[in-house]
Amino acid sequence: MQRVLGVGGIFFKSADPKALGAWYRDNLGIELEPWGGAVFKWSGPHNPACVGTTVWSPFKADTKYFEPSTASFMVNYRVADVRAMVEELRAKGCTVDERVDESEYGIFGWVMDPEGNRIELWQPPEGR
16 A cells, blocks of 8 residues: 655645745745745654655745645645655545646646645655
């Protein structure tokens, strides 16, 4: 059975992502990247020789990226095999997006939880 290995990212809607990011930078010390979010680096049992990342990012309030969910947030979970996981979730009757995206950033798939929250599944590129 496929399992989540960690949190790959935390994304949330904001009326003013730039100002909110600045608040987090100025008050909580989160170092922002030029694109407006932050990347936390870590290592752990699933990648002892590499550095893993967890992304934190405010999105514009009108983003369509979280749809069909109406929630103001989306969590990205790190997994070993996105394609296998989405097939298992489909077989269990979960609401899974038909598409799986692949890019230099890895492989991504999406599923909705029973309360309508969109979940992003992320398989990092080899070596990450």
